[in-house]
Amino acid sequence: MFDRSIKIAPSILAADFANFGAECRAIEAQGADWVHVDVMDGHFVPNLTFGPAMCAAIRKHIKGIMDVHLMISPVDSVIDSYAEAGADVITAHLEAGPHIHRTLQAIRASGAKAGLALNPGTGLDAMPNLLDMVDMVCVMTVNPGFGGQKFIASQVAKVRQLREMIGDRPIHIEIDGGVTVETAPLVAAAGADVLVAGSAVFKGGSVDNPAPYGQNIKLIRGAAEAALA
Ligand code: DX5
Ligand code: ZN
Numbered sequence: 001m002f003d004r005s006i007k008i009a010p011s012i013l014a015a016d017f018a019n020f021g022a023e024c025r026a027i028e029a030q031g032a033d034w035v036h037v038d039v040m041d042g043h044f045v046p047n048l049t050f051g052p053a054m055c056a057a058i059r060k061h062i063k064g065i066m067d068v069h070l071m072i073s074p075v076d077s078v079i080d081s082y083a084e085a086g087a088d089v090i091t092a093h094l095e096a097g098p099h100i101h102r103t104l105q106a107i108r109a110s111g112a113k114a115g116l117a118l119n120p121g122t123g124l125d126a127m128p129n130l131l132d133m134v135d136m137v138c139v140m141t142v143n144p145g146f147g148g149q150k151f152i153a154s155q156v157a158k159v160r161q162l163r164e165m166i167g168d169r170p171i172h173i174e175i176d177g178g179v180t181v182e183t184a185p186l187v188a189a190a191g192a193d194v195l196v197a198g199s200a201v202f203k204g205g206s207v208d209n210p211a212p213y214g215q216n217i218k219l220i221r222g223a224a225e226a227a228l229a
Contacts, residue, residue, distance in 0.1 A: 002170040006224045009034035013147045014198035021061040022207040030214030034065040036196045044073035045145035052081040059086035083110035091115025104133040142177030147198040151178030163191025185227035
């Protein structure tokens, strides 16, 4: 069911790549709401991660929502393979091709929820034409490609404006990049409900010592929720 409560979505980009199954189980046991999966193609972004076979493999280790962020161009032809891999949400970039409306149609046709990601340099001009096509808008608060980058504060105003445009529609606002205890309250107050966090969740922990994951998730959630109180 749709709700606007704060959801923490750890990005496994910051996990141990040799231990994805155990890492997914650990973050869920430690309180993660969604699992954020960053797929990078070495072309749309200057980094390469993994593809649909890896997503299918980790799906078995995730009980909740598998949130797949496709940093891929062109993207349309691969959407079905991520849906078949078990993605609940598939997010594509507005900047990834000339036919974003068709891309969003293809995501919904695949059976997944449709997410639309906007790079920091992209405005909201296209949104009135796309709002009825999306279940989530992902506002990138770093330039996509790498974890551990600094939060781009200019995006907070964009989140606020987007929240106004969304009104009562059941559309999540996800924030991706540089989310920490310090920045989470800013985006929560502006209207975001899904907070992706890679380095800020995984720091200090490991599959053998997962308690810091739980502590980090609790602190980020607490800071975000306090901004709404
Ligand atoms: C960036 C990815 C993010 C990234 C977030 O291209 O989409 O999901 O992993 O990592 P942190 O939280 O470390 O900025
Ligand atoms: Zn991401």
